[in-house]
Amino acid sequence: MKLSEAIGLYIQRRRAVGAYLHGPETILRSFLHHYGDLDLHRVRTSQITQFLNGRRGVRSSTWRGKYGALKLFFAYWCLRGRLQQSPVPQTAPKPPQDFIPYIYSRTELRLLLKGLPQCQRCSACLITAVTFQALLLVLYGTGMRLGEALRLRVADVDLVHDLIRIRETKFYKTRLVPLGKDVQRVIANYLSSPNRKNRSDSPLFQSKTRERIKAAIAERTFKRLRKMCGVRRPDTFSFQPRIHDLRHTFAVHRVTEWYRQGADVQKLLPALSTYLGHVSLESTQRYLTMTPELLQQASDRFERYATGGAQ
Secondary structure, three states: OEHHHHHHHHHHHHHHOOOOOHHHHHHHHHHHHHHOOOEHHHOOHHHHHHHHHOOOOOOHHHHHHHHHHHHHHHHHHHHOOOOOOOOOOOOOOOOOOOOOOOOOOHHHHHHHHHHHHHHOOOOOOOOOHHHHHHHHHHHHHHOOOHHHHHOOEHHHEEOOOOEEEEOOOOOOOOEEEEOOHHHHHHHHHHHOOOOOOOOOOOEOOEOOOOOEOOHHHHHHHHHHHHHHHOOOOOOOOOOOOOOOHHHHHHHHHHHHHHHHHOOOHHHHHHHHHHHHOOOOHHHHHOOOOOOHHHHHHHHHHHHHHHOOOOO
């Protein structure tokens, strides 16, 4: 059996029993693209290891996602007698160190938004400046995952009740996300912009051809914008800021603001976790990189507590 046939059958059969598999399918198709349409039994462990590690290294979450998708795929065909042994290493090597997310300052966010018209000026750009601005503001204002935002349809937005319905989430659940007034205004203005399809089943964020924007296009567009605006880490870092870091930035800025307002952060963290669509509070805590501002707010809170002052 060829690798392409095995992947197609695997995805088809898993979806028939209710699995979503968007992420695993992307990983398996990527593996196929890298190594060609090999016979299934000719896939080697060395190829699996090379794919897991990437050419320039990968984030630990990416590594784990690849490993899990490949392990389940090859185990599936072993159980059905198509393989005698899985080429995936049974003892997983230690994955790369966790990637440290980049937390954008408000100054950097304003710089990125200001640079959008120039960045998207070329006729070859697939996304207008108006669309990309709305997308970035919604990502930062709601903490949504990029894929969740790009899969939104017009019908998923309820501006009367200030809600967005997010379908097909990372964990195959649907959740409602309340909208603040600023984000509600951004979406309302974007929906009224010209040259849009506003049928209920139309994508909320549309390319110039009025189609759903692919995540890879949005990521490349953001990378170009970030470079143009000079938002970057020092050269000693392997990874530069990403569009997904807007989700981390949302979480950190929200908690920082709670500290500033004197709110009970420990009681509010579970609400933030639910809002972000996390399955556990531990997942949310990984988002809360200790920026100098957040550290200062927490330190001030502790100092007031230690000295008997108001919290």
